Amino acid sequence: MVGATNQTLRPFLWRAGKLFPDREIVSRTAEGIKRYTYAEYEGRVAQLAGALEDAGIGDGDRVATFCWNHGRHFETYFGVPSMGAQLHTINPLLPDHHIQYIVENAEDRIIFVDPSLAPKLASAYDETSFASVDQFVVMASEVPDVDLEPVTDYESFIAEYPDEYDWPDLPEDQPAGMCYTSGTTGKPKGVEYSQQMLWAHTMATLPQAGLDIGADDVIMPVVPMFHVNAWGLPFSATAAGAKHVYPGPSPTPADLAKLIEDEGVTMTAGVPTVWLGLLEYLDENDADMSSLERIVIGGAAAPKSVIRRFDEEYDVEVVHAWGMTEMSPVGTVAHLKPGMEDELSTDEQYDKRGMQGLLVTGLEMRVVGDDGDEVPWNGEDFGELWVRGPWVTTEYFQRPDANETDFEGNWLKTGDVVTVDEDGYVKIVDRAKDVIKSGGEWISSVELENTIMAHDGVAEATVVGVPHERWQERPVAFIVPKKGVDQDELKSGVVDLVRSEFPKWWTPDEVVFIEEVPKTATGKFDKKVLREEYDDASLIEGKTPDEDAPAEN
Template sequence: MLGNMMFQPLLISSMIEHAGRYHADSLVISKNTDLSITETTWGQIHDNSKRFAQVLQSFGFVLGDRVATIAWNNHRHLESWYAISGSGLVCHTINPRLFPEQLVFIINDAADKVLLFDKTFLPLIKAVKPLLKSVEHYICLDAPDDAVREAIPDVLFYDELIAGHSAQFTWPVIDELSASSLCYTSGTTGNPKGVLYSHRSTVLHSYAISMPDSLNISARDVMMPVVPMFHVNAWGTPYAAAMAGCTLVLPGPGLDGASLVGLIDRYKVSVALGVPTIWQGLINAAQQSGSQLTSLSRNVVGGSACPPAMLKAFKDQFNCETIHAWGMTETSPLGSANQFKAKHMGLSDEEKLQVRLSQGRPPFGVDLRITDEENGTHEVSRDGETTGNLQIKGHWIIKNYFAKENSALTSDGWFDTGDIATLNEDGYLKISDRSKDLIKSGGEWISSVYLENLAMGHPKIAMAAVIAAEHEKWDERPILIAIKKPDVDLNESEIFDFYADKVAKWQIPDKVIFVESIPLSGTGKMLKKDLREQFGKVLLST
C-alpha cells in the first residue's frame, strides 16, 4: 500500500522558484570582474534565470545537453546556473586554473554546446577555441565590450540576450533523477573524470548542508561563499542559499584578504566558506586593518585540514566559530561537518578545540565507514584510533563517472575516497593521510603521478618521485625527487623550464632534490612514505 501524499519531483527549479516567491527582496550582492558592486535580489535572480532559460530554449537543445561556465562567483553566473539546470540542461562548471590542454579535454569530453565566460578569461577562451569540437555558442557574462568582440567575433553577450525576453516562463517538469550539473575532478591520475549530479541529489544535499548540525543556514544569515562556484559548485551553497532565502554575497575575482574583510564588514557577513589559504589571508588583512570582523559568527573550512593556530585565531581574536568540513567532488561534496553534540558543551576550551580539529560527523543522508587497508570491505573498529580506508555511501554520492559504464563503487556498494582516516564512536572523522599519489595545494588537487610521468620524459632523468612537502601558506606543495642519468649535467632551473609548457604554473614542483637512489618496496614500488619522512619539511622556514 502506498501513502496518500502528493508527489512532486525534487528539482533545482523549485529552489529558485521558492526564493523568488518568498524571499524576493533578500539581497544578492555581487562583485563584478571590473570590481564594481551590483546589488540585486533573489526576485531579480529568479526573473533573469527565467529570461536566460528562454534564450537556451531558443538554441534548440535537448534534455541533458551540457552548457559550460568559466566564471567567478557573481550574479550573472548564479542566474545562469538556475536557467541551465531548471530548463533541463546540465550546468558544467569548469576550473580555469587547469592547464589549457586539460580544459580542452574536459570541454570536448563533456561535449559542451555553450560556453559562458567572464571577461577575465577571454585570453584563455581565445586560445582554446579552435580546439573545441562541440561548442556552438560563446556567451560573455560581462557587459558588451568591443575588445571581446574583436577577440571572438561570434560572441554573444548575456545582458543583450536576456533583454529580449520576459520573466514569464514555466519551468519544465522533468524526472528528478535527470542530470543537473557536471564537475570534473582533477584529483585523479591521468585525465580528469566527470561527476554528474542529479536534481534529486542536489536538492537533498542542499537540505543537508542547511541543517543545524551541518552549516546551519537560515534566512537570517548573510552568507559569503569564497570557495569558487567552479569548485564542486561552491560546495552547494548557491542552492542552499536559495532554499533558505539568506542574503548572498558573491566576492567575484577579489579573493585577497583585504577585499574579503571589506565585504564582510560592509555587508555584515555572518557565515563564510573557503579553504585555509583564503582564511590565512583574511586573518592577516583583518589584523593589519584593525577590523574585528564583528558580524562573522562562523566560517567553514574545507579543501584541506585547518591548522590549530587558525582555529584559535578565529575564536580568540574574532569570536568566530570555525566549522571543519570534509568532502570531495564525488560526494557533492558534503561528507561530514564538525558541530558539537550536547555532551561537548561542558568541555573546556582546549577540549573543544580538540573536537574541532576533526573533520566532523556525517549528516543524515550519508554513511561513513573505515575498512581494513588489506581488505577493502571489512570494517574496522570505530574507536578513533584504528586507521583504514575511508569509504562513503548515500543519497548524493557518485555511482559511476560521467560516460563511464563501470561502477566506481566497491563490491558491496561503497565509494572508496582514497583517504586514510579514523572514526570514533560518535562518527567524528579524522583524516590521517591521503592517497599517496595526490597532493592538495591550497585546496586544489595535484596528481603526483602525472608530474612524475612528465619528469620521466626528460632525457637526463633516470627515475623520479613527486611527494607532498609541508608548506606554511599552501598546506602542501609538490617537490620532485630525481635521479640523474649517468654522466649528465642537470640543474633545478632546467627541470622547471621543462615543466613550464606542460602543466599549469601552480602545479610545477617548488623544489628539485637530486639523489643517488629512491627507496623501493619488495614489489618495486617507490616508498613515498619514506621520502616524505626524509624530505617532507624542506620547504618550511627554519
C-alpha cells in the same frame, strides 16, 4: 504513493522569489558593487531560460561556465538546470590541455565566460576539442574584444525574453550539474549531478548537522563556483532565503574584509589559505567582523591555530567540513556534540573541530582496512573511508576504468584513509594511494611529513612508500634541508623526532636529501615522480626494517 513532485531545484527558486522577494544578491565586480533582489533574480533566471531554449538548448544539453563568483554566474545555477539542461562549471585554473579534454568530453553547447577569463579560454581553444560549442556568451553588458567566435554578451543574450518561464516538471534523475575532478594524475574525471542529488544535498546542508543555514544568514562563498558548485552554497542559500554575497574575481583579504563589514556577512566559506590571509590582514588593519558568525573551511585541513584565533580574537566559529566532488560535495562537518562544550577543555574542543567531523544526516559510511574488514572506532586504527547516500555518485562520466576501481556496490571508495574516534569523528590521515603498507599495517605518510616538517632544519619534506621484499613497503623520507644545515645532524635529529611521536616501525628506513620536492600543476607534492624514481628498491637494498616491525609483534 510517491511524492507529488520530483525532487528538483524548482521549489528553491520558487520559495526565494515568492517568499523572500526583497532579499539581496550582491556581487563585487570590476565596475563596483552590484546588487539586486530575489524578485529580480527570479525574472532574470526566467529570461536566461527563455534565451537558452531559443538557442536550441534542450533536455540534457550541457551548458558550461568559465567564470568567477558573481550574480550572473549564479543565474546560470538555476536557469540552466531548471529549464532541463545541465550546468557544467569549468575550472579556469586548469592547464589548457585539461580544458580541451573537458570541453570535448562533456560536449558543451554554450560556454558562458567572464571577460577577464576570455583570454585564457581563447588560449585553450582548438577547433577539434570545441567542435560541440555553438557559441560563447561573455558575462558582460557588451562584448569585449575577445578571440572567441561566435560570441555575444550576456545582457544581449537574455534581453528580449520574458521574465516568466513555464518551468517544466523534470524527472529526478535529470542531469542538472557536472564538475570534473582535478585529479593529480591522469585525465580529469567528470561527475554528474542529477536534479535529485542537488535537491538532497541542498536539504542536507540546511540543518544544524549540516551548515545550519537560515533566512537571516548572509552568505559569502569564497570557494569558487567552479569547485563543486561552490560547495553547493548558492543552492543552499536560495533554499533558505538567505542573502548572497559574491566576491568576484581574485578577491584580496582587504576585499573580503570589506564585504563582510559592508554587507553584514554571517557565514563564509573557502580553503584554509584564504582565512590565513584574512587573519594576517586583520592583524594590520581594522575591520568590523562582528556580523560574522562562522567560516566553513574545507578543501584541506584547517590549522588548529586558525580555528583558535578566529574563536578567541573574533568570536567566529570555524566549521571544518570535508567532502568530495563525487559527493556534491558535503560529507562530514566537525560540530561539537551535546555536552562537549561543558565536558571538554577549549583545547580539546579545537581538536574535535579540527577533524573532518561527523557524517551529516542522510549518509552512511564505513572505514575499511587493508584486510577488507571494518576497522574499530578508536582514533588509532585506520582504513579507507567508504560513503554512500542520495547525493553520492555511483559512477564517473564515461570512465568505466575508474568506475571499476572507485566503487564497491553502492559504496564510493573515497580514497581517503581515516581514523574514527570513539565519538565518531572522522580524521583524514592520508590519501589511500600515499599510505604506506608495511607488514600488514598502514603508516600515514601525511603524519610523518607533518612531524618531519616541524623540524627546524627542514625546508620541505615528503614521505613515500617504496617496495620492500619482506615488508611489502617501507617509508623513505625525502627532505629539502634549509641552507647551511649539517645533513648528518639533521638526519639523526629527524629520526629522533619521528621516534618520539610514533611507533618505532614507522621510522623511515632511509632519509634522502633532495633539492626540491616535485610538484603537480596545482602545487601539490607529486609523490608519483619519487615513487617511480625509487621503484627498484635499490635504495633500501641491504636494509632491514626496524626490529619491532609490526609483523613480528
